[in-house]
Amino acid sequence: ETGVTQTPRHLVMGMTNKKSLKCEQHLGHNAMYWYKQSAKKPLELMFVYNFKEQTENNSVPSRFSPECPNSSHLFLHLHTLQPEDSALYLCASSHSQGASYGYTFGSGTRLTVV
């Protein structure tokens, strides 16, 4: 356990469902990130929050909606997803967006859209 906790670990949802992914860290970090990891593709940065403010939205479709109520929690709200959205969604945190150290990652949520 690295200090970044993601729930649920697995999620199967229909295309008409609404669900949320949760990420929590108590490392005192101020920046949090969502990445999408698909098979045979590099990790794709989706969103960046720095001190609770969204500083990056990497052209992510609106069916993905992030929320960062405080520096310790990050959510990814999902609705009307497509089968191609099936992937591993990784959350990460760092001291700040500009910190010289790498990120601390969670174990991810394996999402399957049926």
Added chain:
Amino acid sequence: AQTVTQSQPEMSVQEAETVTLSCTYDTSESDYYLFWYKQPPSRQMILVIRQEAYKQQNATENRFSVNFQKAAKSFSLKISDSQLGDAAMYFCAYRSASGGTSYGKLTFGQGTILTVHP
């Protein structure tokens, strides 16, 4: 934009032997950081080693060391005395230290699957 390339989709090594994973990157910046991450089947990305671009000395962490060639934009990872627990997907990553739109973002390569044979 920066890009990171790992040209070896898969590598294998015998236990106790040495293996080198390759990584190249493309950037016009002079100040940045490079990382190797390990992702075992548990899916958790674990930081293996970190290199600051302004340091000429190659980073080492126990059995893990890097060969950082700044002019060639190359950053390979050497694993010595390989162990079964080293089996995982390994990702090379780049992080800008300069200002601008890329500031702080971690860009990953495609990954290399490492198999360790007993």
